[in-house]
Amino acid sequence: MRKAKIIFSIQKLEVWTKTKKVVDGVSFNIKSGELHVLMGPNGSGKSSLTLALAGDPRYIVKKGKVFLGTKNILKLNPEDRAKEGLFLAFQHPVSLPGVSLVNFLRLANNAINKEHMPLLVWRKHLTGMLEKAGLSENFVDRDVNVGFSGGEQRRVELATLVTLRPRVALLDEIDSGLDVDGLKYTAKIIENMRRQGTAFILITHTTRLLKYLAPNKVYVLKAGKIISGGGNELLTKIDKEGFKNIRVFKDTRNKKS
Numbered sequence: 001m002r003k004a005k006i007i008f009s010i011q012k013l014e015v016w017t018k019t020k021k022v023v024d025g026v027s028f029n030i031k032s033g034e035l036h037v038l039m040g041p042n043g044s045g046k047s048s049l050t051l052a053l054a055g056d057p058r059y060i061v062k063k064g065k066v067f068l069g070t071k072n073i074l075k076l077n078p079e080d081r082a083k084e085g086l087f088l089a090f091q092h093p094v095s096l097p098g099v100s101l102v103n104f105l106r107l108a109n110n111a112i113n114k115e116h117m118p119l120l121v122w123r124k125h126l127t128g129m130l131e132k133a134g135l136s137e138n139f140v141d142r143d144v145n146v147g148f149s150g151g152e153q154r155r156v157e158l159a160t161l162v163t164l165r166p167r168v169a170l171l172d173e174i175d176s177g178l179d180v181d182g183l184k185y186t187a188k189i190i191e192n193m194r195r196q197g198t199a200f201i202l203i204t205h206t207t208r209l210l211k212y213l214a215p216n217k218v219y220v221l222k223a224g225k226i227i228s229g230g231g232n233e234l235l236t237k238i239d240k241e242g243f244k245n246i247r248v249f250k251d252t253r254n255k256k257s
């Protein structure tokens with residue numbers, strides 16, 4: 001197998017809202033096909049990091065760089081970040097009244113994959129994909145996220161992920177609201193896409209989904225800083241003791257990777 005290259009590099013990122021610093025010097029590198037898990041208690045800055053990477057104007061990047069391949073994506077608008085191959089699944093996805101799922105995903109697929117499937121072919125393709133994600137055919141014509149349960153929103157997000165085949169996917173609490181079958185399905189999708197080269201950053205505050213996955217690295221974020229990094233032993237500790245006993249230590253391994 002060829003040696004995987006660093007595909008996504010966050011370098012000393014500092015993000016502020018109007019009033020306070022929410023991400024405080026976060027750095028990490030991820031290679032194609034890797035899975036990195038970012039954990040941390042409520043309010044530690046996990047979603048702020050995701051939203052800043054998406055280009056949400058409420059989150060102001062004051063310092064740092066973020067490279068997707070060789071491009072510093074902080075200079076790009078959100079659409080162009082997606083076109084470069086960045087996919088973000090938000091903890092609180094927006095609903096789009098008046099926009100059906102079939103049209104929304106068709107437009108996204110056209111724009112990002114430069115594919116122009118005829119509507120009927122696309123409809124059939126999407127129906128099959130939604131069925132695999134555990135959603136019935138009638139979701140195709142429903143407005144995006146309008147009245148969807150938490151679990152249904154996650155499943156739509158997963159179908160979108162499979163459609164867009166990104167280079168890097170950042171999933172913010174994709175496990176919340178999912179039942180056991182949903183968790184297993186999510187893990188299967190992540191592992192399949194990793195084999196195709198997609199790099200994943202999974203953000204969560206529980207270890208529920210991690211039973212079904214094999215992460216390369218685990219980080220703990222607290223007050224906007226990565227305070228600890230490790231492997232499965234860190235997950236076991238968090239599972240047993242929560243975040244309170246996680247001590248600050250330098251993750252020297254990540255510096256070189």
Ligand SMILES: Nc1ncnc2c1ncn2[C@@H]1O[C@H](COP(=O)(O)OP(=O)(O)O)[C@@H](O)[C@H]1O
Pocket residue numbers: 017018022040041042043044045046047048049058
């Ligand atoms: N748009 C915002 N305006 C003001 N404060 C915010 C905003 N977004 C996040 N925060 C605050 O920043 C901190 C980190 O929030 P968040 O990134 O959502 O944490 P997490 O996702 O780790 O639970 C919290 O104290 C939250 O209240």
Ligand SMILES: [Mg+2]
Pocket residue numbers: 046047048091
């Ligand atoms: Mg959050």
